[in-house]
Amino acid sequence: DTLFFVKKHLLSKESPFMAYYGIGGPDSTFTKGVVARDIQRRSESPLDSGFIELHQWAWHDSLPMLCWISREDSLEKVDRAMRLFYSNDLEESKLVVDSTWSGLPNDWAVSPHEKPSFSEDGRSLYFGTAPVPQQRDTNILDEEWPVVEVWHSEDQVLYTQQANRVDREKKRSYLARAFLNENIVVQLGREDLPRIMPANEGDSRYALGIDDREYQKYVTWEAHDYNDLYLVDTKTGDSKLLMSRVYGNANWSPEGKYIYWYAPADSNWVILDPFENQLVKYGEDLGHVFTEEVHDIPLEPGSYGSPGWMIDDGSFLVYDRYDIWRLDPDGESEPLRITRGREGEEMFRLIRRDRDQRAWDPAEKWMVWSMSEETKETGYGLIDPSRWSYGWI
Numbered sequence: 001d002t003l004f005f006v007k008k009h010l011l012s013k014e015s016p017f018m019a020y021y022g023i024g025g026p027d028s029t030f031t032k033g034v035v036a037r038d039i040q041r042r043s044e045s046p047l048d049s050g051f052i053e054l055h056q057w058a059w060h061d062s063l064p065m066l067c068w069i070s071r072e073d074s075l076e077k078v079d080r081a082m083r084l085f086y087s088n089d090l091e092e093s094k095l096v097v098d099s100t101w102s103g104l105p106n107d108w109a110v111s112p113h114e115k116p117s118f119s120e121d122g123r124s125l126y127f128g129t130a131p132v133p134q135q136r137d138t139n140i141l142d143e144e145w146p147v148v149e150v151w152h153s154e155d156q157v158l159y160t161q162q163a164n165r166v167d168r169e170k171k172r173s174y175l176a177r178a179f180l181n182e183n184i185v186v187q188l189g190r191e192d193l194p195r196i197m198p199a200n201e202g203d204s205r206y207a208l209g210i211d212d213r214e215y216q217k218y219v220t221w222e223a224h225d226y227n228d229l230y231l232v233d234t235k236t237g238d239s240k241l242l243m244s245r246v247y248g249n250a251n252w253s254p255e256g257k258y259i260y261w262y263a264p265a266d267s268n269w270v271i272l273d274p275f276e277n278q279l280v281k282y283g284e285d286l287g288h289v290f291t292e293e294v295h296d297i298p299l300e301p302g303s304y305g306s307p308g309w310m311i312d313d314g315s316f317l318v319y320d321r322y323d324i325w326r327l328d329p330d331g332e333s334e335p336l337r338i339t340r341g342r343e344g345e346e347m348f349r350l351i352r353r354d355r356d357q358r359a360w361d362p363a364e365k366w367m368v369w370s371m372s373e374e375t376k377e378t379g380y381g382l383i384d385p386s387r388w389s390y391g392w393i
Helices: 159-164 166-170 213-222
Strands: 006-011 017-023 032-038 043-048 051-059 066-072 082-087 094-097 108-110 124-131 174-179 184-187 195-198 206-211 227-233 239-246 259-263 268-273 278-283 316-319 324-327 346-350 366-372 378-384 389-392
Touching: 006 051, 017 051, 017 066, 032 051, 032 066, 043 066, 043 082, 066 124, 082 108, 082 124, 094 124, 094 174, 159 166, 174 195, 239 259, 268 316, 324 346
Parallel strands: none
Antiparallel strands: 006 017, 017 032, 032 043, 051 066, 066 082, 082 094, 108 124, 124 174, 174 184, 195 206, 206 227, 227 239, 259 268, 268 278, 316 324, 346 366, 366 378, 378 389
C-alpha cells in the first residue's frame, strides 16, 4: 500500500493497526486529520479533522486504543486550545479534556510537551498539564524588550543551572489521570509535588510522588540531592508523606506493593511497604555486602544492581560482586544466596530473554550468564528456582 500526503504515522505495538496524520490532497479522496487504518483489512476510519496541529499521540501496547493531543483550528485562546482525545473502537473519537474542563486547576491546560499513555487495563489515560503561559505583548518589538538576569544566593538552584534548564522548565508538565469510563479527570502532579510515578503499569489506585525542591542546593557540595516521598491517591489527588530526605532513586515493585531503592550512604537496599508503613533494610548491617567492592572515585559507592522482582512481588532479586540473592520484602526470612560464585570468584548475572517481562517466574528456568574474574572465561547456564540449582547449558 502507498499512502500519499501523510505527515506523520504511528504503528501499534501489537494490534494490527496504524494511525497517520493526513494533510489532505488535491481532491476529497485524500483524508485530512487523524486516521486509523486496519492493516489487515486495508480499511480506514477518520477520527479527527478539526485541528490545526497534532502534538502528541500514542497507542495502547496491546489493545486497539489510540489517544492524541491536538490544537483546535481556532484563533481564540491559542495557548489554551489543546485538546486530548481517545478512541477505543477506532471508529469515533471521544473528548477526554480540553481547556474548559473543570477538573483542571484554574489557568491550567493540557500540555503538548508530554506524551499521553494508557494504563495497562485501558481504563485510564495519563497525560500532562501545565499552567497557561503568560502571553507576550506582540506590539513590543524584540529590541525593545529589556534583557535582565536576576539571581539570589539563596536560590535552590544555581543561576547557571537555571539558565541551562530554562527550555526544559518552560516545557515542564504535571501528570493527571483520566478515568475514561467515569469521565473523571484528577490532577496528580502540582508545582509543590512535580514528579508522579504510577504503580502497576498505571492500573493501581496509588502513585508515588517525589519532591526534591527543598534539597536541590545540596548537589552543589554533595553531588546529589535528596527526595521527599509521598503516597498519592489517584482517585482523589490527596497525598501523604511517607519519608523525608531519602537518598536514592525510589521505584515501585511491579505489582505496586512495595517501594524500593538503594541507599548509598549506608550501603543498604531499602524496601518500604507504603500501606503498612513498614521498612526493611538489607546490607552491611546484616553482614551482606551489596555495595561495589572496587570503587575509586570520591563518592559513596553504588550497588551492583538488581535484575528485578519475582512474580506477585514475592521476592526481590539483587546482585553482589559475584552472586544473585533473593530478599524477602517483608523481612520475615533471611536473604538467600542463589548462586555460589564468590568461592571461585565467578560472577553470575540473569539474562532477561523477553524485554517485556515484568517479573521472574519461579515456575520457569532462568537463563544466567557467568564469567570467571581470574580467567575471563564466560558461559551460560540455567537456574531452577524450584530447587535453586544451577547447571551449564
